[in-house]
Amino acid sequence: MSKLERFQRRKDLLQRTRAEESPLNSVESLEPPAGSSVLDEFEASQKAEWDALAAPVDVTVEQVEGILYRFSKEWEQTKFDDCFDNVQKNILSSIINPLGLGSIVAAYDKVGGNVDTIHNVRQGIYATKEEQEKYDQRGSYDSYKYHSDKQFIDVNRELSAQKKAGKLDDGYRGERFQPNAKTDLDHVVSAKEVHDDAGRVLAEMDGTSLANDKSNLTMTSPSVNRSKKDSSVDDFINRNDQKAENRKLRIQQLEGESVLNDKERKELHKLKQLDEVNVDKMQEADATSRKAMDKKINTEYYTSSKFLCNTAITGAIESGKMGMQQAMGLLFIDLFEGLFAEIKDAYAHGIQAGTDADSNTKAVLVRGERITKKIIADWQNIVTAFRDGAVSGFISNLATTLINIFATTGKNLVRIIREGMFSLFKAIKLLVFRPEGMSLRQAADAALKVLAAGAVSLGGITLDLYLQETLGPVLASIPVLGTISSTLITILAGGVTGIAMALAMYFIDKMDVFGVNDQERHRFVCEKLIALQEEADQEITAISDAAFAPLY
DSSP states (O other): OOHHHHHHHHHHHHHHHHHTTOOOSOSTTOOOOTTOHHHHHHHHHHHHHHHHHHSOOOOOHHHHHHHHHHHHHHHHHHHHHHHHHTHHHHHHHHHHIIIIIHHHHHTTOOTTOSSOOHHHHHTTOOSOHHHHHHHHTSOOOOHHHHHTSHHHHHHHHHHHHHHHTTOOBOTTTOOBOOTTOOOEEEESSOHHHHHTOHHHHHHTOOHHHHHTSGGGEEEEOHHHHHHHTTSOHHHHHHHHHHTHHHHHHHHHHHHTOSOOOHHHHHHHHHHHHHHTOOHHHHHHHHHHHHHHHHHHHHHHHHTSHHHHHHHHHHHHHHHHHHHHHHHHHHHHHHHHHHHHHHHHHHHHHOTTTTTTOSSHHHHHHHHHHHHHHHHHHTHHHHHHHHHHHHHHHHHHHHHHHHHHHHSOOOHHHHHHHHHHHHHHHHHHHHHHSOOTTOOHHHHHHHHHHHHHHHHHHHHHHHHHHHHHHHHHHHHHTSTTGGGGHHHHHHHHHHHHHHHHHHHHHHHHHHHOTTSHHHHHHHHHHHHHHHHHHHHHHHHHHHHHHHHHGGGO
16 A cells, blocks of 8 residues: 555545544543444554554665666756757857857967067068068178178188198088198088078177177188088088089099199099088088077077067957957857847747836837846956956967967967967866865866867867868859858858867766766765655655644
8 A cells, every 4th residue: 555545544534533523632542432433443544554654664776776777867867958958058159259259350360470480580471560671671692791700700710720730620521621721611501591591680680790600610622612602501412412423424534534734633623522522511510500590599589678578569469359259259148148038038928928018119128128137247257258368368379479489370270279278278277276166076077178168169160261261162152142151151160069069068977087977976866865755754744743633
């Protein structure tokens, strides 16, 4: 017999007892009239009721596991529902922020970033017109100026003394010079290359001082020096190798002659010296000179007030742009969420429902006022979004500048760095400044989701850029769709991004790297069991109260 059936039977007995108006002061004083079967039945039912309540309840392990499994599946379904309830918000957020406002901000991005770097200007990529104009106005190369410089003369004198003492080796051939040998002092990195180096001009370093540094000067034979001229070491080696076969044949031909005139002897001497060039030694000298020169240029420029000020100024500009993007993004999200909610409510219940308005116009105004109040109430989050965006914008500009010291970033990569840095900043912020009541595990789980969402957003940006280039021209050729092709592609990419983001969050919950979901599931099941126990207690109390009610 179920509890409900027992409760109903007890109520029937009580009603029958009260109908006969039996005086009941207590169980002990109850003296039923002779032959009264109703009260006998009542006493028997009460005794059976209490015996049933006191009897042990047999519950199998399978039943317990079944209850726990049911609650666990209920929790999983709740998480799944919550995940896909966020799809709309994810799609809206993707369309507005990284793909919408992000594309507007990205319109001002530059290849190579916002700050001129040595690496970029050497590729002909300038962030500012001023620096490009300075390079264009550097002046023509003057060989006499470089070769008559005091540094050049002093080094030539020093190495010539070593040669006369029999202590100097050819910088390109590795052979020891004879004391009376003819030699030339050569710029390893040619003076003309130094003069035309965009990195040197950007660092505002004097070309003659840089080219005539001792680390860039070496003694070699006149034949090699005058054959090399103002070309780079690599160009000279390539040119020399291309002539190697013909040169060797000519050497054999001249050496086969029994008598050589003065011109032929000079030609043979020159050809042999060119043939004796040690490629490894020459490349080693070139690498050493360039390394020393680049170190001086980099140190001079990257520690200069010009570079530091430009980095700070562009960082502040990017900070403001990214801050506004995030703040406006959140504002638009609040606006559209409010609009969707009001439109849905108006469609389901009527435009005037819940507005106390007597006309559709007034109802629209009331609904608009509700949306406005919601946005205003969220002002703290909007300010926080601006602050976080501003900080990440400054950091992303700094990161882009640092990357461009070594490699040139494309325009689209600058946008990806900006959005990626914002996600990274939010993740680090969660870990370092955990919200009150959030454990380290929960913070790590939330940070992982932020990073995953950021990665999906970057994928969405890449997809949007790809579709704009491939699908955009196709849509643009269609009469009606042509004018809105870019918007349609952004919406499509935003939809894919939003769904992918929801799936990413779901799979992260399923993996449960930090055990957070296991804790939440345990808490959920415990709360369900406690609620079930409280419900049973209330039912027992109700039965008890009903049983003793006639005795009072």
